[in-house]
Amino acid sequence: SIEKWVFDEKQAEVIFALEDDIPIGFALYFLSFSTYLGNVNMHLEDLFIDPEYRGNGYGKALLKELAKIVLERGYGRFEWTCLSWNQPSIDFYESIGAKQKDWNVFHFTGDELRNFVDE
Incomplete structure (x- = not known):
């Protein structure tokens, strides 16, 4: 669960957006490492506003x-x-000066991961 990895394992951090002390959004991030930079990076996993x-x-x-x-x-x-396909978010990120990079994201989950390990 998110609570385990954020609060118990401390593998991610969260900041909240509040309006009149009511949470209306959050950003969840974790650290990654770049051998190219030789440094730690912040990876934003989720940005949500109600x-x-x-x-x-x-x-x-x-x-x-x-x-x-x-x-x-x-x-x-x-x-x-x-x-x-999330054009509204892409437009928002570009409007604040963020740049898209030439990376393709690959991942394994669930059965794909198990099948790969077991082959």
Whole structure:
């Protein structure tokens, strides 16, 4: 569960966006490592703003807070992935100056992972 990996195992961190002390969004991130940079990176796994609060700057504010953490802690890079069909998010990220890189994401999950190990 998310709670286990964030609070017990401390493998990810979360920051929240609040309006009048009510949580209306969050950003969940974890650290990765780049041998190319020789440094730790922040990988944003999830950025979520409740739909009724979108368009009010909360997503940008969360990203700025994360960027500050990257700078303060001396990480090498701030990165995330976005689904190729999610044009509203792509437009948002590009509007704030983020750049798409030429990476293809590969992964194994569930049966694919087990089949690969067992072959």
